[in-house]
Amino acid sequence: xxxxxxxxxxxxxxxxxxxxxxxxxxxxxxxxxxxxxxxxxxxxxxxxxxxxxxxxxxxxxxxxxxxxxxxxxxxxxxxxxxxxxxxxxxxxxxxxxxxxxxxxxxxxxxxxxxxxxxxxxxxxxxxxxxxxxxxxxxxxxxxxxxxxxxxxxxxxxxxxxxxxxxxxxxxxxxxxxxxxxxxxxxxxxxxxxxxxxxxxxxxxxxxxxxxxxxxxxxxxxxxxxxxxxxxxxxxxxxxxxxxxxxxxxxxxxxxxxxxxxxxxxxxxxxxxxxxxxxxxxxxxxxxxxxxxxxxxxxxxxxxxxxxxxxxxxxxx
Numbered sequence: 001x002x003x004x005x006x007x008x009x010x011x012x013x014x015x016x017x018x019x020x021x022x023x024x025x026x027x028x029x030x031x032x033x034x035x036x037x038x039x040x041x042x043x044x045x046x047x048x049x050x051x052x053x054x055x056x057x058x059x060x061x062x063x064x065x066x067x068x069x070x071x072x073x074x075x076x077x078x079x080x081x082x083x084x085x086x087x088x089x090x091x092x093x094x095x096x097x098x099x100x101x102x103x104x105x106x107x108x109x110x111x112x113x114x115x116x117x118x119x120x121x122x123x124x125x126x127x128x129x130x131x132x133x134x135x136x137x138x139x140x141x142x143x144x145x146x147x148x149x150x151x152x153x154x155x156x157x158x159x160x161x162x163x164x165x166x167x168x169x170x171x172x173x174x175x176x177x178x179x180x181x182x183x184x185x186x187x188x189x190x191x192x193x194x195x196x197x198x199x200x201x202x203x204x205x206x207x208x209x210x211x212x213x214x215x216x217x218x219x220x221x222x223x224x225x226x227x228x229x230x231x232x233x234x235x236x237x238x239x240x241x242x243x244x245x246x247x248x249x250x251x252x253x254x255x256x257x258x259x260x261x262x263x264x265x266x267x268x269x270x271x272x273x274x275x276x277x278x279x280x281x282x283x284x285x286x287x288x289x290x291x292x293x294x295x296x297x298x299x300x301x302x303x304x305x306x307x308x309x310x311x312x313x314x315x316x
Contacts, residue, residue, distance in 0.1 A: 043289030112154035
């Protein structure tokens, strides 16, 4: 009888080890990650709500920022609930389908946010270099098309890499020394040649990273030239302040992303990979709302009014 070649995977679930080699840290890590996840959800939801209720923030920049906050909520929610579960539960299993879905959505949201940050750099370029044409150049229709394009591209790229993983065989070894279904961790439990998957991931990752960084670099080169030519100090400070938060966010995001994928997954580096992944999926979504809200006067003022109104309603 000819074996069913389509049934490439004989493993129906994986075991996520997480940080099980440090049993004394399980509960402290659970509490730390739970607090961070709560702050992430509250902070990013707060940003989205503030953008909606303040007419001053109904601009392209904040439209893109609200999508960054939405992506941070989605990305952290793909991984952190499972991380919290395996820290306190004996059952560390994740089904094969669930693992692939976790990878697909995690990969898609990262790619979308990569290009969303690039789109925000272009938006800052138009705002600083062509302020009189800003509302025309960044029309609502163009903003929607840019956002739709980033989501579509992220989904297609993630689908390509996920399909390459589904073509691999997983037969017997089902222990993933990670807390989530990250690309290199999935490859480590495959029993077939991962060459095509590695090439597909490398090509897509390199193309997306280079394209997004080129857009960001080109935008900020033009911004810097424009700022240098500004005669007044007030205009220079205002122009710089509109870009400072975004520059901080992209430096942290791309810095950790490059560190994560420049460190090969091996026995000697598996703890480093897990720590860097934690920084990416736990810290970045929490820091983004803090970076943007603490540096923006309109956001802080709206938050202050919102909190005061809530406190006043409770005191009545």
